[in-house]
Each structure stands twice: as C-alpha cells, then as structure tokens.
Amino acid sequence: MLLRQLEYLVALARERHFARAAAACYVSQPSLSAAIRKLEHELDVPIVRRGRRFEGLTPEGERVLLWAHRILAERDALRHELSAMRGGLAGTLRLGAIPTALTAxxxxxxxxxxxxxxxRVSLDSLPSRDITQRLAEFELDIALTYLDDESLGQVRKTPLYEERYLLLTPAGGPMQGQRTARWAQIADLPLCLLSPQMRNRLIMDEYFAADGVAAVAPAIETDSVAGLYAHLAAGRWSSVISHAWLHMFGVPDGMRVMPLEHPSHGPRVGLVIADRSPEPVLARALLEIAREAGVREALDDLLDTYLHPADLPEQRLDGTVAATDQPRDGTGTASG
Incomplete structure (x- = not known):
C-alpha cells in the first residue's frame, strides 16, 4: 500500500468525481482509477461503488477512507516534528472557524x-457541524468554535472569550439617550440579523424568548457577518452583534453600540482539537500562542473603548467625530 493511493482515495471522496479528483492530484484519470483498483486488490475489499459515474464508497471503503485520513495525518505530523527538530516549524496549519468567530x-x-x-495557515469558515466532522476525519488540525456545542464529541477545549452581545443602532434613532437595552425592547426595531440556521442566531432567539419575545422578525437576514455590516452601513437598520465583530468591523459612522441586559455574557468561544495523541505539532503551537495572546482582554478593552466615548475624540449625538479629532478604525486605534 502506497501513501499516494490513500491520497487518491481521499481526493475522490472529497470531489466525488474521478476526473476532478485526478485533476486535484495532478495525475491522469486512468492513473488514479488504476491506483484505487490496486488498493482494492491489496486490501481485498471493494472500496468504490462503480457505475457510469462515481456513486460513492462501499461500507468497507468508508472505513478505509477513515484510516486513510488518519494515516496521512500521522505522516504530516511526522514531517512537522522533523521540521521542528531541524530548526523551526514548517507546513500548513489547517484551522476551521465558525463565521461569527472568524473576526477574532x-x-x-x-x-x-x-x-x-x-x-502557513489555511483558514476555513465553516458551520459548527462541518467543524465536528472535519476534526473527526483529520481534515482540520484545530478549530475556533462554540465550546458548549454538544455535537463536538471527544475534543480538548481551550477557552478564549465569552461572547458579549450588543445592540448596534443609529445614534439618533429610537434608542437615543439610553445606555442599555432589553431584548424585548429592541424586537420592534428595524432589524438585520444573521440567518436562523446559524448557531449565533439560535442563541439570540433563546435570549429574545427569555425576555418574552415569542418570535423576532427581522426585515433582513444574512448568513455572513460581512453581509450584515454591509446593510448596517446605510444607517437605517439595527442589529445584535457580538463584541468580537468590533475587532474587524468597528462601529459604522452614525451608529453606536449599547450593552444588552440579561445575560451580560453569552456562550464561550475557544479552540478545540481532537482528543487524540500525539497532538498535531502545528495545532500545539497555536495553543501556545492562544495562552499568551490575551484574546479575552484584547476584545474587552476594545469593547470598553466603544462603550465609553469620553475616552475617544469628542463624539456628537449623530455619531460623527469632531473635525479636529482623528477618527478611529475598527481596532479602536487612530487611522489616517
């Protein structure tokens, strides 16, 4: 059995098409097909269900695929270990992140x-269910996700921060003059929220329900934080955001953020790694960074910057900054 045969099998399972799998492996389709047939012969089991086109893997093939992922992951881990011994980590860290944590x-x-x-880092934006699957199948080294997700399975967790939910709303809108807001109070605002299938939105819906809102009906729903902010820039809509989004997007001109009451902190976000030994070398290196980076403190400091405008250049009620002061970018630092 050759590692190349296992690579071909993994590519075929991913692409679900012989020609595309061959192109991904930089070989001809006959070469890829012949290698997989040879693997079937060596293992004495049928791996691929064949017809006029690729029809999937047999039950035996699914088991071989799982071992292929494991063997190739162990090969990569060995390479990374040897690279570190030669004078520094090399290779690609495969990091998955739920869309709402991607900003951090x-x-x-x-x-x-x-x-x-x-x-190098390969960073993929993935729903939580895909993160669970790809960790189990050795397609990710580590992931950034909600730690309280029951579907994670057997993983090791490293907490980074707790989401803190804020109302992002026009500075001169209905919430003008208030310092905090209740979930029930904002349900009737013109809202732009994430889509219902996203876990972040499901969490928010639970908080709306706990404050007496049977069903919130936003005018606009989107499956990305970038799509949400693209609408907020118009100055018409309000939204509920996580404070971690301020790191990338800040507060659009003419808008302000307000803390939402009860709860003051949301679910935990952190790094997860499959519960197996040895840990991937690159993943272990990222965990070391995480222990030193102070992510929670950095995000809390940024939030404090936006919640206490007295610490910023003079800010008018309409959200604009006095002309003599420099505006700040999404990180809270002076720009320009």
Whole structure:
C-alpha cells in the first residue's frame, strides 16, 4: 500500500468525481482509477461503488477512507516534528472557524505566523457541524468554535472569550439617550440579523424568548457577518452583534453600540482539537500562542473603548467625530 493511493482515495471522496479528483492530484484519470483498483486488490475489499459515474464508497471503503485520513495525518505530523527538530516549524496549519468567530481569528494567526515564519495557515469558515466532522476525519488540525456545542464529541477545549452581545443602532434613532437595552425592547426595531440556521442566531432567539419575545422578525437576514455590516452601513437598520465583530468591523459612522441586559455574557468561544495523541505539532503551537495572546482582554478593552466615548475624540449625538479629532478604525486605534 502506497501513501499516494490513500491520497487518491481521499481526493475522490472529497470531489466525488474521478476526473476532478485526478485533476486535484495532478495525475491522469486512468492513473488514479488504476491506483484505487490496486488498493482494492491489496486490501481485498471493494472500496468504490462503480457505475457510469462515481456513486460513492462501499461500507468497507468508508472505513478505509477513515484510516486513510488518519494515516496521512500521522505522516504530516511526522514531517512537522522533523521540521521542528531541524530548526523551526514548517507546513500548513489547517484551522476551521465558525463565521461569527472568524473576526477574532487574526488575534491568533498573526502572532502564530510571526513566531513561525516558515509555517502557513489555511483558514476555513465553516458551520459548527462541518467543524465536528472535519476534526473527526483529520481534515482540520484545530478549530475556533462554540465550546458548549454538544455535537463536538471527544475534543480538548481551550477557552478564549465569552461572547458579549450588543445592540448596534443609529445614534439618533429610537434608542437615543439610553445606555442599555432589553431584548424585548429592541424586537420592534428595524432589524438585520444573521440567518436562523446559524448557531449565533439560535442563541439570540433563546435570549429574545427569555425576555418574552415569542418570535423576532427581522426585515433582513444574512448568513455572513460581512453581509450584515454591509446593510448596517446605510444607517437605517439595527442589529445584535457580538463584541468580537468590533475587532474587524468597528462601529459604522452614525451608529453606536449599547450593552444588552440579561445575560451580560453569552456562550464561550475557544479552540478545540481532537482528543487524540500525539497532538498535531502545528495545532500545539497555536495553543501556545492562544495562552499568551490575551484574546479575552484584547476584545474587552476594545469593547470598553466603544462603550465609553469620553475616552475617544469628542463624539456628537449623530455619531460623527469632531473635525479636529482623528477618527478611529475598527481596532479602536487612530487611522489616517
């Protein structure tokens, strides 16, 4: 059995098409097909259900695929171990992140690459169910997700921060003059929220329900934080955001953020790694960065900057900044 045969099988299972799998492996389709047939012969089991086109894997093939992922992951781990012994980590860290935590990923990936300049990061935005599956199938080294997700299975968890929910609303709108808001109070605002299938939205719906709102009906729903902010820039809509989003997007001109009451903190977000030994070397290196990065403190400091405008250049009620002062970008630092 050759590792190349296992690579072909993994590519075929991913692409679900012989020609695309061959192209992904930079070989001809006959070469890929012949290698998988040879693997079937060596293992003495049928792996691929064949017809006029690819029809999936047999039950035996699914088991072989799981072992293929495991064997290839162990090979990569060996390479990374040897690379570290030769003078520094190299290779690609495969990091998955739920969309609502993606905005905070750079707090980890930037110092990781700075410390390990020979390493690279492949960062994928994934729903939580895909993160669980790809960790189990050795397709991710580590993931950034909700730690209280019951579907995670056997993983090791490293907490980073707790989501803190804020109302992002026009500065001169109906909430003008208030310092905090209740979930029931904002349900009737013109809202733009994430889509109902996203876990972040499901959590928010629970908080609305706990405050007496049977069903919130936003005018606009989107499956990305970027899509949400694209609508908020118009100055018409309000939204509920996580404070971690301020790291990337800040507060649009003419808007303000307000804390939402009860609860003051939301679910925990952190890094998860499959509960197996040895840990992938690159994943272990990212965990070391996470223990030093102070993600919770950095996000809380940023939130404090936006919640206490007295610490900022003079801010008018309409959300604009006095002309003599420099505006601030999404990180809370002076820009321009």
């Amino acid at each position: 990923a750079s707090l980890l990936t930037t110092p990781f690459v700075e410390r390990h300049p020979r390493a």
